[in-house]
Amino acid sequence: MAQVLLKNITKRWGDFVGVDNQSLEVKDKEFLVLLGPSGCGKTTTMRMIAGLEEPTSGEVWIGDRVVNDDLPKDRDIAMVFQNYGLYPHMTIYDNIAYPLKVRGTPKADIKPRVEKAAEQVELTEFLQRKPKALSGGQRQRVALARAIVRKPRVFLMDEPLSNLDAKLRVTMRAELKHLSRQLQVTTVYVTHDQIEAMTLADRVAVMEKGVIQQLGTPDEIYNDPENLFVAGFIGSPAMNLINGSVRDGYFITTGGTQLVKVGGGDRGSVVLGVRAEDVDIHNAGQGDIDVPVYAYENTGESVMLTVQFGKQRIIAKGDRHLRKEMDDVVGLIVNPEHLYLFDPETGERIRQD
Amino acid sequence: MTGKQRKRFWNTIQIILIVIAAIIMITPILWIFLAAFKTHVDVYQLKLFFTPTFENFSTVFDAPYNLGDKLINSTIVAGVTVLFAIPIATCAAYSFSRFKLRFETSMLVMILATQFVPAVVIILPFFVMFRDLGLLDTRIGLILVNLAIVMPFAIWMIKGFIDGIPLDTEEAAMVDGSTRIQVILNIVLPMAAPGLFTAGIFCFIIAWNEFLFALILTNKDAVTLPIGLALFKGEEGDLWNLLSAAGIIIMLPMFVLALIIRKHFVQGMTMGAVR
Amino acid sequence: MRDNKLKYVLVLPAILVVFATAVWPLIESLRLSFTVGRLTKPNFPQGYLGWENYTWAFLEEPAFWNSVQVTAVYTIVTVVLTTVLALGLALLLAPGGKFRGGMQTLLILPFAMSPALIGVSFRFMFNPEFGLFDSFFGIIFPPLAEISWLSDPTLAFVVVVMADVWGWIPFLTLVLIGGLASIPQDTIEAAQVDGASGWRVFKDITLPQLLPVLAVVLILKAIFSLKTFDQVYMLTNGGPGTATQTLSHYIYFNGMKYGQIGYSSAVAWLMVIPMIFLTYLYAKHVFKKG
Numbered sequence: 001m002a003q004v005l006l007k008n009i010t011k012r013w014g015d016f017v018g019v020d021n022q023s024l025e026v027k028d029k030e031f032l033v034l035l036g037p038s039g040c041g042k043t044t045t046m047r048m049i050a051g052l053e054e055p056t057s058g059e060v061w062i063g064d065r066v067v068n069d070d071l072p073k074d075r076d077i078a079m080v081f082q083n084y085g086l087y088p089h090m091t092i093y094d095n096i097a098y099p100l101k102v103r104g105t106p107k108a109d110i111k112p113r114v115e116k117a118a119e120q121v122e123l124t125e126f127l128q129r130k131p132k133a134l135s136g137g138q139r140q141r142v143a144l145a146r147a148i149v150r151k152p153r154v155f156l157m158d159e160p161l162s163n164l165d166a167k168l169r170v171t172m173r174a175e176l177k178h179l180s181r182q183l184q185v186t187t188v189y190v191t192h193d194q195i196e197a198m199t200l201a202d203r204v205a206v207m208e209k210g211v212i213q214q215l216g217t218p219d220e221i222y223n224d225p226e227n228l229f230v231a232g233f234i235g236s237p238a239m240n241l242i243n244g245s246v247r248d249g250y251f252i253t254t255g256g257t258q259l260v261k262v263g264g265g266d267r268g269s270v271v272l273g274v275r276a277e278d279v280d281i282h283n284a285g286q287g288d289i290d291v292p293v294y295a296y297e298n299t300g301e302s303v304m305l306t307v308q309f310g311k312q313r314i315i316a317k318g319d320r321h322l323r324k325e326m327d328d329v330v331g332l333i334v335n336p337e338h339l340y341l342f343d344p345e346t347g348e349r350i351r352q353d
Numbered sequence: 354m355t356g357k358q359r360k361r362f363w364n365t366i367q368i369i370l371i372v373i374a375a376i377i378m379i380t381p382i383l384w385i386f387l388a389a390f391k392t393h394v395d396v397y398q399l400k401l402f403f404t405p406t407f408e409n410f411s412t413v414f415d416a417p418y419n420l421g422d423k424l425i426n427s428t429i430v431a432g433v434t435v436l437f438a439i440p441i442a443t444c445a446a447y448s449f450s451r452f453k454l455r456f457e458t459s460m461l462v463m464i465l466a467t468q469f470v471p472a473v474v475i476i477l478p479f480f481v482m483f484r485d486l487g488l489l490d491t492r493i494g495l496i497l498v499n500l501a502i503v504m505p506f507a508i509w510m511i512k513g514f515i516d517g518i519p520l521d522t523e524e525a526a527m528v529d530g531s532t533r534i535q536v537i538l539n540i541v542l543p544m545a546a547p548g549l550f551t552a553g554i555f556c557f558i559i560a561w562n563e564f565l566f567a568l569i570l571t572n573k574d575a576v577t578l579p580i581g582l583a584l585f586k587g588e589e590g591d592l593w594n595l596l597s598a599a600g601i602i603i604m605l606p607m608f609v610l611a612l613i614i615r616k617h618f619v620q621g622m623t624m625g626a627v628r
Numbered sequence: 629m630r631d632n633k634l635k636y637v638l639v640l641p642a643i644l645v646v647f648a649t650a651v652w653p654l655i656e657s658l659r660l661s662f663t664v665g666r667l668t669k670p671n672f673p674q675g676y677l678g679w680e681n682y683t684w685a686f687l688e689e690p691a692f693w694n695s696v697q698v699t700a701v702y703t704i705v706t707v708v709l710t711t712v713l714a715l716g717l718a719l720l721l722a723p724g725g726k727f728r729g730g731m732q733t734l735l736i737l738p739f740a741m742s743p744a745l746i747g748v749s750f751r752f753m754f755n756p757e758f759g760l761f762d763s764f765f766g767i768i769f770p771p772l773a774e775i776s777w778l779s780d781p782t783l784a785f786v787v788v789v790m791a792d793v794w795g796w797i798p799f800l801t802l803v804l805i806g807g808l809a810s811i812p813q814d815t816i817e818a819a820q821v822d823g824a825s826g827w828r829v830f831k832d833i834t835l836p837q838l839l840p841v842l843a844v845v846l847i848l849k850a851i852f853s854l855k856t857f858d859q860v861y862m863l864t865n866g867g868p869g870t871a872t873q874t875l876s877h878y879i880y881f882n883g884m885k886y887g888q889i890g891y892s893s894a895v896a897w898l899m900v901i902p903m904i905f906l907t908y909l910y911a912k913h914v915f916k917k918g
Contacts, residue, residue, distance in 0.1 A: 363826075367720055368727070370716075370720055371720050371721065371727050371731060374717055374720070374731075375731060375734055377794070378734060378735065378737075378738055378794075378797070378798065379734065379737070380760070381738075381746075381749045381750065381753060381794065382737060382738065382741070382749075384749070384752070384753065384760050385749050385752065388752070397757065397758050441641040441642050441645060442642060444638040444639070444641060444642065445638060445639045445641070445642035445643070447638060448634075448635045448636075448638035448639045449639070451635075452631065452635040454635055454636065454639065458915065460639065460643060461915075462907075462911050462915075463646060463651070464642075464646055465907065465910070465911055465914070466904075466907045466911070467646055467649075467650035467651075469851050469855075469903055469906065469907045469910070470650065470654065470900065470903060471854065471855040471857075471876055471896070471899060471900075471903065472855070472857065472876075473857060473875075473876045473879040473880055473883075473892075473896055473899070474653075474654065474657055474879075474893075474896040474897065474899060474900055475649075475650060475653035475654060475657060476653075476880075476883075477657060477660060477879075477883050477889055477892055477893050477896065478652075478653040478656035478657045478660060478893075479653055480883075480884075480889075481660070481889065482656075497649065498649065500645055500649060501645065501646070501648075501649030501650050504642060504645055504646055504649075505646070508642060533631055533634055534634075558740060561742075562741075562742030562743075562744070562745075563742075564742060564743065564744045564857070564858040564861075565857050565858065565876075565880070568861075569880075569884055579742055579744045579745070579858075582744065582745070582748055582862070583862075593752055593755075596748060596752070597752075600745055600748060600749070603742070603745060604740070604741055604745060607740040607741070607742075608736075608737055608740050610740070611736045611737070611739065611740035612733065612736060615732070615733065615736045
């Protein structure tokens with residue numbers, strides 16, 4: 001059993017708190033993604049699991065024991081680094097073989113295992129080359145091969161795809177997903193890219209300023225965000241967040257426009273969240289409100305319309321055949337089924353039945 | 354022992370070793386420092402505690418030692434050397450940095466090589482030549498040879514600084530209409546000023562501490578401070594208290610200068626091989 | 629002036645200086661090495677000898693071979709010792725502990741001391757009556773207490789080596805600290821995660837990546853060791869006898885004290901040979917980096 005448990009973990013450097021008293025459980029064989037912007041504490045958290053960073057307080061459990069006092073090499077983990085951490089003076093073969101060699105695996109066993117790992121990442125013909133002769137994507141696969149050549153209890157991956165160009169990233173994502181399903185090992189994966197998180201994770205822990213904002217499945221964090229930060233961070237384009245108030249069951253923007261029915265009691269100050277794909281575009285006069293177009297963007301796959309009302313702008317997603325110009329007027333209907341209300345002071349989601 | 358206990362153990366050993374190394378490094382300096390303040394009697398005993406005196410410092414400036422003269426010589430020689438070396442080196446450094454020249458590698462290798470030729474090899478022809486030209490025992494003569502020693506360092510260090518200045522500003526100026534010379538004077542020089550200053554100090558230190566050439570090429574008038582050290586031999590042996598005082602006068606300015614440019618020391622000495 | 633003329637004009641003064649002050653004397657020194665005669669006599673040189681100065685050194689002058697041996701042993705010992713100790717110190721300091729900044733500043737100080745001054749300082753420390761190190765070692769190794777270090781050929785050599793190592797450790801340490809810092813941290817962490825113990829990480833990962841810098845350090849130190857004059861002159865003046873007479877010192881003695889300019893120049897040129905080799909190695913390294 002290889003679950004990872006963090007109990008009240010804190011990491012502080014002087015006055016700066018990187019991770020603030022957080023607890024987290026990663027289930028056995030689960031693929032957990034730590035997601036957040038730079039400086040949120042996700043990498044620090046993972047490094048504490050690895051043993052490369054010592055927690056200021058709190059406990060790290062791997063399996064059924066506390067590993068705070070264990071060196072990284074004794075925690076039976078494997079790690080893929082952001083810059084891959086390949087040994088530049090060794091061949092690819094030796095790079096992949098190193099974890100086995102250094103743990104005293106008998107020579108006869110090393111060769112087949114290295115070759116199998118290389119095969120799994122499709123690098124067999126590169127075994128005798130050195131890292132500098134390889135492309136970024138290939139080096140990344142060497143780092144992967146080195147991690148999977150053993151059977152560790154936990155995989156740790158620190159933004160492994162962030163140094164690849166966009167197209168390669170998409171292909172590698174699929175490969176990573178496939179590989180992880182094959183290997184069935186508990187994995188902790190760090191990234192700032194929410195699409196990676198959504199596509200790869202069993203569960204996602206969204207972090208900000210050293211605190212886990214929400215822990216849930218991709219579906220949960222997308223469709224049921226718990227606070228403003230998660231709502232605004234997940235989804236591309238970002239969720240529309242409109243300031244206003246609720247009166248008589250309707251949401252009114254600060255500019256006075258009545259937008260949509262939300263039910264519930266009156267509130268003085270509230271933030272409405274609605275995703276671009278839940279804002280339908282119609283011709284002027286045929287929607288709930290009429291607004292001018294601020295910008296028109298055609299991504300090929302769909303059309304993004306940025307519209308202006310009063311001082312605020314929101315984005316609506318439309319069919320890819322839609323054609324509008326700047327300053328055209330359109331009618332919008334906000335879908336009342338997928339709305340979120342947030343308290344502007346605390347950022348917390350307001351749930352009403 | 355757990356991993357953590359092991360780490361603590363090694364940490365402690367590490368600290369102990371560092372302290373020992375620090376002590377070894379500083380003791381000779383400290384000892385001379387103390388000796389300079391000891392009286393003639395105290396210095397000949399292994400004393401740690403004593404009543405300090407400043408007498409030595411005034412004695413070395415009197416006859417027959419006249420350290421003051423040596424001090425002036427050293428300052429002039431080192432100063433003038435730097436004054437000439439830096440502009441010459443800057444021109445060359447700029448050219449090496451911004452342009453491709455024919456024989457560039459050969460020139461750079463030649464400049465590099467001069468640093469590695471032992472002074473003894475070239476000193477003898479210099480001695481003969483200086484004797485014939487009447488340059489022996491003159492400050493000018495010393496300045497000329499120090500120029501030779503200092504030039505390679507100056508060129509490499511300044512080239513390193515100029516390499517680090519982005520081309521954009523120069524190119525923008527030239528697009529706007531400046532000539533190359535104007536660009537050098539108005540743009541590159543101000544931006545490279547800290548680098549020139551650092552190289553200047555580095556060369557000053559080298560010229561100040563220069564020994565062999567001064568030993569051979571001077572006699573009475575142009576004797577510099579390091580050679581002055583050889584004066585302090587009494588009938589019973591070396592006059593250590595005076596020697597130490599003179600030593601401090603030589604060392605102290607160099608410590609101060611070295612601390613000012615400490616970040617660039619490594620780069621200067623290896624001439625760019627290591628950053 | 630157009631750029632393509634200007635760039636040569638800019639380089640010209642420096643090249644002239646280097647030529648006049650380094651290249652010309654080298655050539656002139658070669659010429660002198662074929663001459664004979666004492667400097668003090670009026671009509672110098674008194675004649676051209678051909679290769680006789682060189683053959684004299686090789687075949688008939690034991691003092692020459694003595695200084696070759698002294699220099700060779702001295703160079704090898706100081707290079708190895710200094711490098712090993714500097715590497716040790718760099719490893720102690722590198723992990724970025726609190727001591728690093730302070731220690732690095734401390735290390736600048738011995739380096740700002742001229743070798744001559746270091747020679748003086750160590751002569752002071754090993755004075756048989758009141759030398760600090762003399763007593764210190766006397767306490768640790770009682771049999772040494774009675775011996776005057778600088779009067780014993782072997783011990784005097786040891787002192788000269790000590791002074792050199794002491795003087796150069798700071799610089800080499802700083803260079804190696806820089807070298808260690810340039811090793812990507814994640815190669816080391818990857819090795820730690822992969823299962824390597826501290827020693828293995830050093831042997832398998834750190835050292836191989838440090839090799840380029842180490843090579844520079846070794847070559848540089850070898851060159852500086854071969855050149856040594858200042859501190860030998862001030863520490864032992866080549867003595868006792870000729871026990872610590874390095875080649876530089878030997879050349880100086882013959883040239884200035886005995887006035888044998890021709891012979892000294894010949895020996896000096898013999899010394900140039902290993903220097904050319906070492907300079908070639910160093911230049912290859914420096915220019916490989918582009």
